[in-house]
Amino acid sequence: MTRECEKNVVNRHKRRELPLRKRKGTFSPVDLGLTPEEAVWEAARCLSARTCDSCDICALLCPDLCITRDDTTGKVKIDLDYCKGCGICAAACPKGAIKMEREE
Numbered sequence: 001m002t003r004e005c006e007k008n009v010v011n012r013h014k015r016r017e018l019p020l021r022k023r024k025g026t027f028s029p030v031d032l033g034l035t036p037e038e039a040v041w042e043a044a045r046c047l048s049a050r051t052c053d054s055c056d057i058c059a060l061l062c063p064d065l066c067i068t069r070d071d072t073t074g075k076v077k078i079d080l081d082y083c084k085g086c087g088i089c090a091a092a093c094p095k096g097a098i099k100m101e102r103e104e
Contacts, residue, residue, distance in 0.1 A: 013038045052076055052097040058089035 016032040023030060034042060058076065059067040066082035067089060069075070078089070078098075090098040 013042055053095060057092050061088050061092050
């Protein structure tokens with residue numbers, strides 16, 4: 001039995017640009033950036049993305065050697081038949097992509 005790391009990908013806001021017809025004959029910035037509200041939302045999205053970036057820290061620190069990477073898909077797999085549930089992988093994950101939950 002294996003479980004893949006969860007991916008929680010959220011769409012980004014598109015940056016606003018000065019229209020082409022207004023770019024001629026001006027030195028105004030072309031990239032208008034984000035509104036303050038959009039910038040705050042983007043910062044929160046970035047910090048809470050919980051997307052595995054394949055750093056393999058979880059596999060390096062796993063004392064049970066039950067975390068591997070699928071050669072064809074590149075996704076991290078956790079072999080739950082060998083995992084003792086110590087939680088080192090979840091604590092060490094810089095993105096928070098691994099979540100430990102108790103089964104009831």
